[in-house]
Amino acid sequence: MRLTPDSVAAERDRLRERAPVVVPLCNDTRAALGDQFDTEVASVTDEQYRREVDRVFADGDRAVNVAALAGLLRDLDVAGDYPGFVVDELLGRRLAATIAGGQPLALLAEATFHFADTRTHGGPDDAAGADDLDAALAAGFQTRLPGWSWREGGSPFAVEPTERGEVDPE
Template sequence: MHVTPAVVAQEYEWVRDRADVVVPLVNETRDHLGDTFGVDVAHIDGSAYRDTMAAVFADGDRAVNVAALIRLLRTLDVEGDYPGFVVDELLGRELAGMLAGDQPLRLLAEATFHVADVRTHGDESEAAGADDLDAALAAGVQTRLPGWPWQEGPSPFALEGE
């Protein structure tokens, strides 16, 4: 694979156009996690998703790596699928973390990837990595965006500087 600025732009456009698939998965994942933890989590819309992708791809160093992972997952296929299970999980988890940002959001997105992944299934005509790609996009975006009660105020652990 040869990644150029044109490739990054192509993957950006592809992922932006994926809002109709990813946004419902983000909201389903937020509902599931909210029920699990007993909190209400705000839903997102297509505009918030596209704005998030714009912010991710505006950071060139992040964008080139995100675009490469997207392209890998879009094309990754393994005969019989199961033998490739580890690599598409690895790539999906890494993509979710990159989309979310720095720690602790990165780790939360990596964990959330597995929640979204078990709820996402591609069809037989798609590459094995396609459902992992959707799960990674959903996990990274849902983690990066506000909507969780714990994100609504300053951390009680922040110390005041002198």
């Protein structure tokens, strides 16, 4: 694999084109998690997904990592499949976390990846990592996109700076 600015841009375009597959998986995952946690979660549109793909790829440091992980998953195939189970799960988790951003979203995306992965299955001619790629995209983007009520507004655990404008170290 060779990554260049052009190959990263091409990966962005490929991921944008996955909207017809990824967005329904995002929404299926959100609906199932919403049921599980007794909350309503807004659906994701194709346009929101594509716009967020553009945002992820606008950050060059993140873009090169997303492009590399997506490319590895797209091409990953292991004879007998099961021996590759661990590596495609590892790559999928990392891709979901990288898309989602910093903590705690990265951890949530990793956990959601496993949930989304149970909801998608590649075809017999697909590489072993292909369905993990879709699950990672769905997990990462559904985590970073708005729609979860707990993400709206500030955290009740935020601590105000001290009078000097610094956070008290104690």
